[in-house]
Amino acid sequence: MASDTSKRSSYFLITPMALIFAVFLVIPLLTIVVVSFWDYDEYRILPDFILENYSYLLSSSVTWSIYLNTLKYAALTWFFTLVIGFTVAYFLAFHVRSLTWQIVFFMLCTIPFWTSNIIRMISWIPFLGRNGLLNSALINLGIVDQPLEFLLFSDFAVVLADVHLYALFMVVPIFNSMMRIDRSLVEAARDAGASGFETLKSVIVPLSKPGIAIGSIFVITVVMGDFITVRLMSGGQSASVGLQISNEIGLLQYPAAAASAVVLLITVLLIVTALLRLVDIRKEL
Amino acid sequence: MALMTKTRERRPRSFYFLAAFFALFVLFLYGPMLTIFILSFQGENGGLTFPMNGFSFHWFGNLFEQQAVGDFGGSFGRSLKLGLIVMVVTVVVSFMAGLAFRKRFRGDSVVFYLALASLIVPSILISLGIGLLFNIVQWQPQWFTSALGAHLTWTFPFGLLIMFAVFNRFDPSFEEAARDLGASNWQTIQHVVLPMVGPSLIGVAMFSFTLSYDEFARTLMTAGALNTLPLEIYGMTTNVTTPVLYALGTVTTGFSFLVIALALGTVAVMRHRKGQKA
Numbered sequence: 001m002a003s004d005t006s007k008r009s010s011y012f013l014i015t016p017m018a019l020i021f022a023v024f025l026v027i028p029l030l031t032i033v034v035v036s037f038w039d040y041d042e043y044r045i046l047p048d049f050i051l052e053n054y055s056y057l058l059s060s061s062v063t064w065s066i067y068l069n070t071l072k073y074a075a076l077t078w079f080f081t082l083v084i085g086f087t088v089a090y091f092l093a094f095h096v097r098s099l100t101w102q103i104v105f106f107m108l109c110t111i112p113f114w115t116s117n118i119i120r121m122i123s124w125i126p127f128l129g130r131n132g133l134l135n136s137a138l139i140n141l142g143i144v145d146q147p148l149e150f151l152l153f154s155d156f157a158v159v160l161a162d163v164h165l166y167a168l169f170m171v172v173p174i175f176n177s178m179m180r181i182d183r184s185l186v187e188a189a190r191d192a193g194a195s196g197f198e199t200l201k202s203v204i205v206p207l208s209k210p211g212i213a214i215g216s217i218f219v220i221t222v223v224m225g226d227f228i229t230v231r232l233m234s235g236g237q238s239a240s241v242g243l244q245i246s247n248e249i250g251l252l253q254y255p256a257a258a259a260s261a262v263v264l265l266i267t268v269l270l271i272v273t274a275l276l277r278l279v280d281i282r283k284e285l
Numbered sequence: 286m287a288l289m290t291k292t293r294e295r296r297p298r299s300f301y302f303l304a305a306f307f308a309l310f311v312l313f314l315y316g317p318m319l320t321i322f323i324l325s326f327q328g329e330n331g332g333l334t335f336p337m338n339g340f341s342f343h344w345f346g347n348l349f350e351q352q353a354v355g356d357f358g359g360s361f362g363r364s365l366k367l368g369l370i371v372m373v374v375t376v377v378v379s380f381m382a383g384l385a386f387r388k389r390f391r392g393d394s395v396v397f398y399l400a401l402a403s404l405i406v407p408s409i410l411i412s413l414g415i416g417l418l419f420n421i422v423q424w425q426p427q428w429f430t431s432a433l434g435a436h437l438t439w440t441f442p443f444g445l446l447i448m449f450a451v452f453n454r455f456d457p458s459f460e461e462a463a464r465d466l467g468a469s470n471w472q473t474i475q476h477v478v479l480p481m482v483g484p485s486l487i488g489v490a491m492f493s494f495t496l497s498y499d500e501f502a503r504t505l506m507t508a509g510a511l512n513t514l515p516l517e518i519y520g521m522t523t524n525v526t527t528p529v530l531y532a533l534g535t536v537t538t539g540f541s542f543l544v545i546a547l548a549l550g551t552v553a554v555m556r557h558r559k560g561q562k563a
Contacts (some may be wrong), residue, residue: 007388007390009470010393011385011390013381013385014385014390014392014396016377016381017378017396017400017441017445018392018399020437020438020441021403023434024415024437024438025402025403025411025438026399027414027418028411028414028415028417029406029414031417031418032410032417035417035421045420087306088306088310090303091303091306091307092307095299095300095304109314111545112314112315114492114499114545115495115537115538115541116498116499116518116537116541117499117501118499118515118518118519119518119533119534119537119538122522122530122534123318125321125333126320126321126531127316127317127320129333131334132334132335133320133334133335136335164314164317167310196299217405221405221407224407225406225407225408225409225410226407227409227502228501228502228519232522242502245410245413246409249413249506254413254417254420258413258417261409261413265406265407268406
């Protein structure tokens, strides 16, 4: 009897969240799948069951090069955020000794995350631009005699902005994993004669793996679906899957956009499934 | 304290290398923001890059003239209202869900995986899906309907995960004690659970407000006829080539900082009060 009431109260408590997910996540995703088989003309989308959206998408060489480009952004951003995120988390977890300073430094890293992404992208313009700070400095120092053109509106700028925006996604979960490592393990390794590097390699890195996996999932999925960083930072000169979808939306080619979206979703889910084999997320909270 | 640790054990050399790395990382995070902050005070004839051509509040004034740079005031108001609605809904719903998840119930893993899916599904897909859905059933997308729903799919996972983290470390014996003393379910929640998880709920509130306030991709196809602030800013990046863009950046970032400070201040006050009571 008692467990009956408590079960009922659980259902009551979870209903609002379940409803929102149903209406604004599940049904929209199903809508995308359905519409990806529809036809369209310049003005409307027409209910139908055709495979042209997919066959056109998958047979176009543009699609493949766009996927390759997007994977390149994801891989580069993943690599740099991992190196930076791991190093920063390691510093915070093992070298900052007072809890107060750990919290202060951690907040310092976190605050930019709570400000506008678009503004954070724009803020690179005066630094990287043709007459920007970096070019002026390089010219004044005599390192180059002409402004470097590749700094802004390029692949370099896209990856730089992605790393800038998402490095925190690596810092937080890795830091979280590292804080749970029993400090006596580290001491035991040292007592057994392991050097700092050996301890890092055979104790800290393996035990930080769940954090690394969660951070990687975050960074890779967000870069795979991104379109605004690519559009702003490449100055319209590069493409990504997300940008392709947003362009098709702009042209009102919804079924084509839907087909691209389904393929993107499958790609992202495959990557995440692979990464989830490394970690049990529910245990990490 | 710092002195004591120094005498206790000498820092290894790697410490200084890592400290320098961390300092560079912080510079990397804040440096660009600082440059646009400075450049937003650019003189009237100044451009988008250094050098500063005088010092003025010209571009801030420019921001509030409606025709000059689009509808800054209106979009700011909408983003503010939307952020507040998202905040209240996320705090209440996540708290309820957090309570629900303390017991196992049929379908709990479905909701859990939906939350994870919501986190990893690219934002533009949410935007596209909701846009298409509204299109097909012929509802007019509005910032307070479709965009609200789109934002909630983004803030709920964060809210739920924070609640998991909180309740995993929550000692149920306090509630048992309250119930033994004759408190009703609601009284237990009101007088025991809420005060204990209060600071975390402030965290959820700040998270959900700022995530909504800055959200672009999920709003793209769901905002309807009237822009939210990120959409407005995005529009400006393509057609505004004056430092008014930086003025806007400075104002919105300043506002975000204000929200963060408010949240941190509230948590500090709550902790302080709790400390006094105990």
